[in-house]
Amino acid sequence: xxxxxxxxxxxxxxxxxxxxxxxxxxxxxxxxxxxxxxxxxxxxxxxxxxxxxxxxxxxxxxxxxxxxxxxxxxxxxxxxxxxxxxxxxxxxxxxxxxxxxxxxxxxxxxxxxxxxxxxxxxxxxxxxxxxxxxxxxxxxxxxxxxxxxxxxxx
Amino acid sequence: xxxxxxxxxxxxxxxxxxxxxxxxxxxxxxxxxxxxxxxxxxxxxxxxxxxxxxxxxxxxxxxxxxxxxxxxxxxxxxxxxxxxxxxxxxxxxxxxxxxxxxxxxxxxxxxxxxxxxxxxxxxxxxxxxxxxxxxxxxxxxxxxxxxxxxxxxxxxxxxxxxxxxxxxxxxxxxxxxxxxxxxxxxxxxxxxxxxxxxxxxxxxxxxxxxxxxxxxxxxxxxxxxxxxxxxxxxxxxxxxxxxxxxxxxxxxxxxxxxxxxxxxxxxxxxxxxxxxxxxxxxxxxxxxxxxxxxxxxxxxxxxxxxxxxxxxxxxxxxxxxxxxxxxxxxxxxxxxxxxxxxxxxxxxxxxxxxxxxxxxxxxxxxxxxxxxxxxxxxxxxxxxxxxxxxxxxxxxxxxxxxxxxxxxxxxxxxxxxxxxxxxxxxxxxxxxxxxxxxxxxxxxxxxxxxxxxxxxxxxxxxxxxxxxxxxxxxxxxxxxxxxxxxxxxxxxxxxxxxx
Numbered sequence: 191x192x193x194x195x196x197x198x199x200x201x202x203x204x205x206x207x208x209x210x211x212x213x214x215x216x217x218x219x220x221x222x223x224x225x226x227x228x229x230x231x232x233x234x235x236x237x238x239x240x241x242x243x244x245x246x247x248x249x250x251x252x253x254x255x256x257x258x259x260x261x262x263x264x265x266x267x268x269x270x271x272x273x274x275x276x277x278x279x280x281x282x283x284x285x286x287x288x289x290x291x292x293x294x295x296x297x298x299x300x301x302x303x304x305x306x307x308x309x310x311x312x313x314x315x316x317x318x319x320x321x322x323x324x325x326x327x328x329x330x331x332x333x334x335x336x337x338x339x340x341x342x343x344x
Numbered sequence: 345x346x347x348x349x350x351x352x353x354x355x356x357x358x359x360x361x362x363x364x365x366x367x368x369x370x371x372x373x374x375x376x377x378x379x380x381x382x383x384x385x386x387x388x389x390x391x392x393x394x395x396x397x398x399x400x401x402x403x404x405x406x407x408x409x410x411x412x413x414x415x416x417x418x419x420x421x422x423x424x425x426x427x428x429x430x431x432x433x434x435x436x437x438x439x440x441x442x443x444x445x446x447x448x449x450x451x452x453x454x455x456x457x458x459x460x461x462x463x464x465x466x467x468x469x470x471x472x473x474x475x476x477x478x479x480x481x482x483x484x485x486x487x488x489x490x491x492x493x494x495x496x497x498x499x500x501x502x503x504x505x506x507x508x509x510x511x512x513x514x515x516x517x518x519x520x521x522x523x524x525x526x527x528x529x530x531x532x533x534x535x536x537x538x539x540x541x542x543x544x545x546x547x548x549x550x551x552x553x554x555x556x557x558x559x560x561x562x563x564x565x566x567x568x569x570x571x572x573x574x575x576x577x578x579x580x581x582x583x584x585x586x587x588x589x590x591x592x593x594x595x596x597x598x599x600x601x602x603x604x605x606x607x608x609x610x611x612x613x614x615x616x617x618x619x620x621x622x623x624x625x626x627x628x629x630x631x632x633x634x635x636x637x638x639x640x641x642x643x644x645x646x647x648x649x650x651x652x653x654x655x656x657x658x659x660x661x662x663x664x665x666x667x668x669x670x671x672x673x674x675x676x677x678x679x680x681x682x683x684x685x686x687x688x689x690x691x692x693x694x695x696x697x698x699x700x701x702x703x704x705x706x707x708x709x710x711x712x713x714x715x716x717x718x719x720x721x722x723x724x725x726x727x728x729x730x731x732x733x734x735x736x737x738x739x740x741x742x743x744x745x746x747x748x749x750x751x752x753x754x755x756x757x758x759x760x761x762x763x764x765x766x767x768x769x770x771x772x773x774x775x776x777x778x779x780x781x782x783x784x785x786x787x788x789x790x791x792x793x794x795x796x797x798x799x800x801x802x803x804x805x806x807x808x809x810x811x812x813x814x815x816x817x818x819x820x821x822x823x824x825x826x827x828x829x830x831x832x833x834x835x836x837x838x839x840x841x842x843x
Contacts, residue, residue, distance in 0.1 A: 193773070196771070196772050196773055197772075199772060200510075200772045200773075200774060203772075204510050204514075207514070207517075211517055211532075214532060215531075218524075218529060218531060219529075221527045221529065222526075222527060222798075224798050224801060224802070225526065225527065225794060225797075225798055226793075226794050226797060227527075228524035228525075228526070228527055228529045228531055230794075231520070231789075231790040231793070231794075232517070232520050232531065232532075235513055235516050235517050235520070236517075238513050239510065239513045239514070239517070242506055242509050242513065243510065245506055246504075246506045246507065246510065249506060264563045264564070265562075265563055265564065265565055265566055266563065268562045268563055268564075268565040268566075269559060269560070269562040269563030270562075271562065272558065272559050272561075272562025272563075273559055273562070273760075273764070276555070276558075276559075276739065276760055276763075277760065279743070280743070280753060280756045280757055280760060283743070283747070283753050284753050288744075292740050292743075295736070295739075295740070296736050296737065296740065299735075299736035299739065300732055300733055300736050302562060302565070303561060303562065303565050303568055303731070303732035303735060303736065304565075304732045305565065305566060305568070305732075308730065308732070314733075317733055321737050321740070322740075325740060325741070325744060329744060329748070335748050336751065337744065337747070337748075338753075
């Protein structure tokens with residue numbers, strides 16, 4: 191994806207966001223006399239976003255400087271796995287409890303980020319369990335900040 | 345009265361509490377997702393049972409340590425540990441990459457201490473005079489201050505000014521979510537009660553500044569091992585020579601003045617102070633192009649200023665009961681519980697405690713210098729942990745930090761959501777710092793605009809006829825023109841070079 195495509199996507203996305211914001215603020219009523227109402231400021235922002243998105247579009251279309259294609263060696267699989275791992279962690283945070291969900295998350299996330307060269311599974315397992323316990327003890331016992339206990343109730 | 349206050353603070357139990365506060369504060373400040381605010385909030389209930397000077401000294405130690413501790417992760421992890429140290433990342437991160445982690449840390453700690461001291465001096469000497477002036481501020485002035493603060497987006501936009509403005513507007517837009525100011529109508533919550541109080545600043549900061557980077561490390565996992573190197577680090581004293589200290593003197597004074605002023609102005613915290621003085625130092629520098637590549641001036645500007653905010657923010661807090669930022673709002677709660685009522689009469693009614701606060705601030709500044717510098721070796725050891733192990737642990741701390749403010753899993757989802765937003769912004773090359781500034785100033789801008797127009801029956805002329813308001817608006821306009829002119833000249837030079 192070159193810079194021009196990026197800028198075009200950028201102005202498109204922001205314009206749609208501005209339009210959506212404007213549409214949503216139309217239904218906000220003015221409750222008090224002499225007040226601008228809670229819909230006024232959102233409309234100002236929405237219109238500004240749309241105007242700036244159009245300015246960005248014009249700048250991109252009139253810019254004649256050639257933009258080279260960027261070479262990327264992004265590891266799409268690693269990124270998507272990381273996002274999925276985080277989402278699974280949050281989804282299980284309450285039901286499994288902090289200790290279990292955190293130990294599992296840490297183990298899989300460390301595994302995803304490691305390479306074949308530095309992959310040491312027993313060490314990863316140990317670190318995952320130890321860090322979860324240490325964080326849990328500090329928060330729950332030392333500063334009495336409750337964390338979800340989930341299925342392990344102690 | 346002053347001697348009594350000094351005796352109270354120098355009492356061994358009070359000194360121990362200040363040291364405890366500073367150490368815990370540094371830990372909270374340095375772990376991304378945990379902030380100075382959170383440290384003060386967590387210890388607030390504990391301080392209620394203590395003798396007033398002890399309780400308040402503990403909270404002040406936490407505040408001091410928390411604001412300063414953020415620089416450690418800002419430099420070593422390139423993630424601001426606490427919102428105040430956002431601007432420290434800009435140059436502290438690159439310095440660490442160039443093997444100057446020690447110098448960045450040393451200078452950061454030293455200037456945090458100096459900034460704090462200047463802030464405290466300002467608090468002690470100018471509080472009564474400024475109280476008289478700020479007492480006259482109306483929503484008109486506050487709105488103009490917000491506009492002035494928003495204008496700094498222009499200079500933080502990087503290559504594309506338009507994308508920077510879009511990012512700032514987006515920040516203003518997400519600040520709209522939740523109950524509206526004045527009439528409390530719920531806006532853009534889409535029926536989700538979790539959104540009634542709006543998005544939490546901690547969630548946005550942790551998402552955009554920490555989670556985005558962790559996700560990117562997933563996309564970049566093959567290179568995670570090679571970019572990691574144990575950075576050579578040697579540090580004697582504070583890493584700053586006498587010559588450098590003399591060169592940075594102007595920077596220090598300018599940044600602390602900015603910090604104190606931002607601290608005094610309600611609604612704007614250490615993060616904006618750090619960004620403003622970073623920009624001011626960059627614009628005043630003879631070599632602005634070096635900023636962002638790892639130059640000690642940037643670290644000094646940010647760290648001096650965010651610590652000077654502490655003293656500054658206590659000026660309106662003590663004299664008028666107006667909290668300058670979130671931490672001082674929590675401190676206000678602490679003061680009232682102990683029967684200390686902030687206001688013009690506080691010196692007559694609770695003088696012992698007020699002087700106690702002054703002494704506690706001075707003692708905690710030195711405790712901060714001592715512990716943060718003394719234990720620096722331990723903090724630098726953080727770099728020994730490989731990134732593929734450290735980053736997941738940081739993610740867990742982010743989740744705990746987000747969860748603990750309200751005990752809601754919803755807040756952790758927000759962190760992930762903002763992390764993904766940060767990723768999209770990075771992919772589209774939209775800067776994310778303006779988003780934060782827009783978000784922070786959103787509510788203040790809208791509320792004061794509406795209040796001012798209510799009071800004037802919709803007449804906008806008072807923004808230009810009231811001198812303080814006009815001064816802020818003019819400064820904002822001049823600043824934007826200055827940045828635009830700089831960009832225009834830069835582009836012209838670039839075109840000339842291309843040809």
